[in-house]
Amino acid sequence: MEKYVCIDIGASSIKVGLSYIQNNKIIFEKIHMATNKIYKKENKIVWDIDMLFDEILIALKKIKSMRINKCNLSIDTWGVDYVLIDKSGNIIDSVYSYRDKRTNNFFKKQKTFNFEDVYLKTGVYPLEFNTMFQLYQHKIWEFKELDKILFIPDYFIYMLTGKKIADVSNLSTSQLYDISTGNIREDFLEILKIKKEHFGDIVQPGTKIGKTLKKLETKYDIPECTIWSVASHDTASAFLAASTDNNNDVLISSGTWSLLGLIVDKPIIYRDALREGFTNLVGFNKSILFLKNITGMWILQETERNLSHKFSIVDFINEAIKYERFNYLMNCEDDRYTVPENMIYEIWKYFNETHQSVPYNIGELIRCIIDSLALCYSKNIFNLEKIANKKINNIHIFGGGCRNKILNQTLADICKKNVIAGLVDATMIGNIIVQMLGNKEIDNENAAKKIIRDSFQFEIYKPDNINYQSVINKFNMIIEMGKK
Numbered sequence: 001m002e003k004y005v006c007i008d009i010g011a012s013s014i015k016v017g018l019s020y021i022q023n024n025k026i027i028f029e030k031i032h033m034a035t036n037k038i039y040k041k042e043n044k045i046v047w048d049i050d051m052l053f054d055e056i057l058i059a060l061k062k063i064k065s066m067r068i069n070k071c072n073l074s075i076d077t078w079g080v081d082y083v084l085i086d087k088s089g090n091i092i093d094s095v096y097s098y099r100d101k102r103t104n105n106f107f108k109k110q111k112t113f114n115f116e117d118v119y120l121k122t123g124v125y126p127l128e129f130n131t132m133f134q135l136y137q138h139k140i141w142e143f144k145e146l147d148k149i150l151f152i153p154d155y156f157i158y159m160l161t162g163k164k165i166a167d168v169s170n171l172s173t174s175q176l177y178d179i180s181t182g183n184i185r186e187d188f189l190e191i192l193k194i195k196k197e198h199f200g201d202i203v204q205p206g207t208k209i210g211k212t213l214k215k216l217e218t219k220y221d222i223p224e225c226t227i228w229s230v231a232s233h234d235t236a237s238a239f240l241a242a243s244t245d246n247n248n249d250v251l252i253s254s255g256t257w258s259l260l261g262l263i264v265d266k267p268i269i270y271r272d273a274l275r276e277g278f279t280n281l282v283g284f285n286k287s288i289l290f291l292k293n294i295t296g297m298w299i300l301q302e303t304e305r306n307l308s309h310k311f312s313i314v315d316f317i318n319e320a321i322k323y324e325r326f327n328y329l330m331n332c333e334d335d336r337y338t339v340p341e342n343m344i345y346e347i348w349k350y351f352n353e354t355h356q357s358v359p360y361n362i363g364e365l366i367r368c369i370i371d372s373l374a375l376c377y378s379k380n381i382f383n384l385e386k387i388a389n390k391k392i393n394n395i396h397i398f399g400g401g402c403r404n405k406i407l408n409q410t411l412a413d414i415c416k417k418n419v420i421a422g423l424v425d426a427t428m429i430g431n432i433i434v435q436m437l438g439n440k441e442i443d444n445e446n447a448a449k450k451i452i453r454d455s456f457q458f459e460i461y462k463p464d465n466i467n468y469q470s471v472i473n474k475f476n477m478i479i480e481m482g483k484k
Contacts, residue, residue: 002441003071005063005225006431007056008234009152011078011256012036012301014052016059017425018068019432021441026455028429031066032059038097045100045339049083049091049152053159060222072435073160073212073225075153076234076427079173079281080131083155084140087147093138095152098129099339102137112136112191116274121187123179123267124172125279127293131174132188141193149198153232160227161210164200167229169236171202172282179267179280179288205231205284206438230434231284235259235291237430240284241452242398242423243445249394250381251291253426254401256298258373260380261291262388276383277333284434285445290388292380295337297401299369302343311362317406319363320370325410326471328359328368331479332376354481367406374410375475381415395419398426405461412461414468422458429456 004019016032034055038045056075063071084092096102106128107115113133118126126133131151140146150158151170158164171177171184178185184196203209212225231237238253243263253259267280268290281289300313311319330350340346347365351358359365377395385392395417397408402421412419423429429452436442442451 002439003068004432004435005060005071005073006428006435007059007073007075007156008425008428008431009036009052009075009077010234010427011038014055015425015428016056017428017432018063018066018071021436021451024451024454026429026432026451028425028432028455030425032062034058038099041094044094045097046094047081047097047152049095049155053156056156056160057216057220057222060225061220064221064223068223070224071226072228072439074228074230074232074431074435075156076230076232076237076431077152077170079151079170079233079235080127080129080134081152082131082134083150083152084143084146085148085150085155085158086145089158092143092145096134096138098134100129101339103128103133106133106137110136116271118175119274120269121178121185122175123269123280124175124177125274125277125292126175132176132192135192135194146194146198148200149194150200151232154200157209157227157229158200160212160216160225162213163209165203165209165229166200167232168202168204168282169231169233169284171199172280173233177282179282180269203229204286205229205236205434208438228435228438230431233281234427236281236283236289237428237434238399238423238426239263239289239291239430240445240448241426241430241433242396243449244394244396245446245449246393248390248392249396250384250392252377252395252397254296254397254399254404256296256301258294258296258377258401259291260294260377261289261384262390264288264290264388268388270387273387276380276387278384278387284430292384294376294380295332296373299332299337299343299347299373300366302340303365303369306342306344307362313404316362316366317370317404320366320406323361323363323367325367326371326474328356328364328371329375329475329478330354330368330372331482332369332372334482350482354478356478370404370407371410372475374407374414375472377411378414378472379475392417397421398423400424408459408461412463413466414472416463418463419461420458421461423452423456
């Protein structure tokens with residue numbers, strides 16, 4: 001029986017799962033979890049990349065202790081961030097987090113890159129922290145000892161196998177990759193004074209990379225792993241797991257970020273899409289994810305942290321449900337919530353600036369965040385329908401945020417569409433599915449969709465009969481007030 005290990009590293013955690021197929025169902029269990037977080041180092045915001053690799057080895061040692069001597073394995077993480085290595089594989093500078101402030105107001109501070117031009121050339125929305133802009137601020141041309149720029153999951157694959165690759169799903173988040181042609185843009189490389197060879201060999205999800213290095217197996221007592229490149233951008237793996245037979249269903253990957261969009265056959269590159277913040281990224285089997293990044297559970301996570309973790313997310317929801325809907329509304333997409341010193345104070349400041357009553361009570365504050373996030377989703381679904389010229393059928397929410405019952409029901413009510421919630425670990429399941437497809441244990445994507453439906457439970461939230469247009473109008477007015 002083939003065993004599959006998925007390693008899912010997010011902005012706040014590292015999760016390792018073990019899976020196999022039994023009786024035409026996916027058997028899945030988590031076998032290791034650890035915390036991930038950003039650190040301040042000499043006024044930089046960075047990742048502890050060595051700690052993360054140590055956790056990977058700890059997880060693999062656990063697997064070996066379970067008498068599993070051979071397995072398949074792959075790794076997914078967030079996009080855009082990277083590791084710089086020399087020819088010996090040594091890291092040559094800090095591994096910056098996309099939350100570092102060096103790219104703040106990037107398009108106001110420099111004239112080299114034109115916002116609209118960059119979008120039209122790549123099909124990717126120019127977020128200030130995209131890899132190309134990070135590399136520019138990093139002055140990448142000054143690193144004479146540079147051999148390779150590896151995205152985070154590709155770096156870990158290098159550490160395990162010695163192979164230097166660039167999985168296309170993560171590469172597509174970089175702003176260097178032309179989504180229409182499938183090539184890295186030479187004109188952007190010239191600006192950065194680097195070459196295509198500074199990246200690993202471009203591979204598609206489902207590619208077998210190789211075996212774990214024997215020296216690692218011996219030194220750390222880990223299994224012999226067959227390493228696969230999956231859709232290593234976590235969003236791409238999650239969208240694959242949650243995809244349906246109907247391309248008119250909206251998918252929302254609800255985690256620290258909320259990624260809202262559709263799976264389409266070809267890129268959608270319009271100025272309207274640019275204006276509304278939609279991007280095109282590469283998914284499994286060369287599909288295109290037409291989606292938008294929205295600040296999601298991050299606001300709740302930071303609120304929890306500001307309260308010294310005295311309340312859990314479950315406690316928050318139990319408090320919020322005591323209060324009436326839509327009394328307090330805010331724009332969750334305001335840039336102020338990206339890296340605030342204190343999330344709660346930043347929210348209170350927003351309410352003062354928009355001349356609203358301030359939600360000082362914890363229950364009211366959490367109700368405000370949840371209601372505002374649902375309205376934010378609704379607004380973007382409306383824009384998505386117009387830009388993609390599609391009539392949306394259902395809304396699928398997956399990832400950790402799909403357990404937020406208040407958010408799910410509120411979204412169903414506002415949008416007047418069924419919300420289907422499930423696959424808390426959609427990214428991990430997507431990671432496993434790509435390995436199984438690559439290994440020919442699952443025949444094709446349709447078979448994958450069926451086995452997922454048969455293996456996991458989903459909950460359907462049906463809309464009520466109340467018209468919320470006045471609430472939507474109020475929300476839109478508050479957004480405009482915040483822009484002044």
